[in-house]
Amino acid sequence: MGLRESRQGNGVVVIHVEGQLVIANRAELKDRLQDRLAAGDRRFVLDFTGTPYIDSSGLGALVTIAKRVREEGGDIRLAGLNDDLRQLFELTKLDTLFSISATPDQALAAF
């Protein structure tokens, strides 16, 4: 998995997740978000356009990340999930915990 960042004019940090988010690498994403929070960033979009698969550990990491961001008064939105992954969010009711947009641009527009 690779993580690529871009910062928008309105201060939102977009993190593009490239590859599978799974038990073997979920800590990398948690650490990256923790670093950004420590640096003062509070608004995030996680772009999964390049992510074919997220396992239950990856889903759990997203729950913990969202909790930390919200505890700091921030907000996090998800974008670019493929149909299979959307299905996983619906099955696990995680679609009730996250704001999910079809594209990163739509997620950014919602801030």
Place this chain on the structure above:
Amino acid sequence: MTQPLRLSVRRASLADPASPIARITVQVPSCVECIEEAVGVVTRHCLAGAIAGPQVRFRLQVALSEALANAIVRGNREDASKRVWVQADLGPDQICLHVTDEGDGFDPAAVPDALRPEGVSQEGGRGLFLIHRMVDDVHFNTQGNSICMTLRRP
């Protein structure tokens, strides 16, 4: 250094109609970094069988990756001296996946419902729930260290 997977593919005798078309066995080291490769290898062989399609691929991927993660982390506790065995029996109308670890086993009935209100906002506890949602049948052996998951032709 990551240890290699040990893969064996055996075609069953066509003279025995009760036997599966093929049996794939893979020995997986107890490291989570091995899961992605093991799932890819087993899924590729399974999709060469009679039941295939995008939905089958995804269901296989979820069921196998969750069962392997449970076996490696909870079963073998990532002990490098222990292994996990995956056996896939490919039949004309179904795939039976067995994932067996060397741990003490667990009681699947004692696993709390992932969809209870406090469960949805917890980090863990979704693996077994997803397996049940992705396959048609789930069975454990008595010890609780071996899961059998069956996918039937849609």
